[in-house]
Amino acid sequence: MSYPWNNENRLDTLKVSGENDILIFETKLERAEVHIHEGDIAKVICSVKGATTVTDNNESHHIVVGEGNIQRDVYHYLKPNGPSPFLRLGITKHRGEGTWSSLPHLFELNPELGFEEVFFYILKGGPRKGIQVGRGVWCNGSSVDGVWQISDHSWSTIPMGYHPVVGEPGVHVSYIWAYLAKKKEWEKI
Numbered sequence: 626m627s628y629p630w631n632n633e634n635r636l637d638t639l640k641v642s643g644e645n646d647i648l649i650f651e652t653k654l655e656r657a658e659v660h661i662h663e664g665d666i667a668k669v670i671c672s673v674k675g676a677t678t679v680t681d682n683n684e685s686h687h688i689v690v691g692e693g694n695i696q697r698d699v700y701h702y703l704k705p706n707g708p709s710p711f712l713r714l715g716i717t718k719h720r721g722e723g724t725w726s727s728l729p730h731l732f733e734l735n736p737e738l739g740f741e742e743v744f745f746y747i748l749k750g751g752p753r754k755g756i757q758v759g760r761g762v763w764c765n766g767s768s769v770d771g772v773w774q775i776s777d778h779s780w781s782t783i784p785m786g787y788h789p790v791v792g793e794p795g796v797h798v799s800y801i802w803a804y805l806a807k808k809k810e811w812e813k814i
Contacts, residue, residue: 751795761786
């Protein structure tokens with residue numbers, strides 16, 4: 626059974642699918658297969674022009690972002706100057722339960738046409754539900770100012786702009802994210 630969407634799939638170039646704890650992210654040039662184990666990324670298999678690279682979780686680039694109720698751990702697997710020219714991928718893990726992710730990266734506060742990002746949520750505890758905020762533009766340039774419910778093992782298209790996410794009380798939020806860095810200015814690290 627494939628994983629459901631919380632909102633409409635508004636991706637143009639980036640295609641995503643998944644089932645049985647394996648997620649596929651692909652464009653015409655790139656493909657990443659993400660293997661999930663116990664709520665974390667076990668490994669990412671990246672294929673570009675016939676070359677395959679495997680990155681496991683001890684090879685990711687870890688940073689801590691935010692403070693207090695918005696602090697989280699971010700692990701980058703497909704990063705700039707890596708095996709994939711445009712596809713960027715990682716996992717964000719909130720610290721605590723019912724906590725928020727903070728403001729987006731500076732470039733995302735000036736929404737532009739063509740930015741594509743998707744989240745795959747891994748929620749633990751309580752009802753395994755949360756809320757995603759989206760304020761900005763979809764990749765086709767249409768605007769969004771909305772909030773939608775999210776659930777465990779599900780997808781959301783994420784607009785360029787303001788997009789914090791929170792778990793209901795007692796729910797720990799992690800999400801695997803992927804986006805296309807079509808411009809150098811769109812790199813997050």
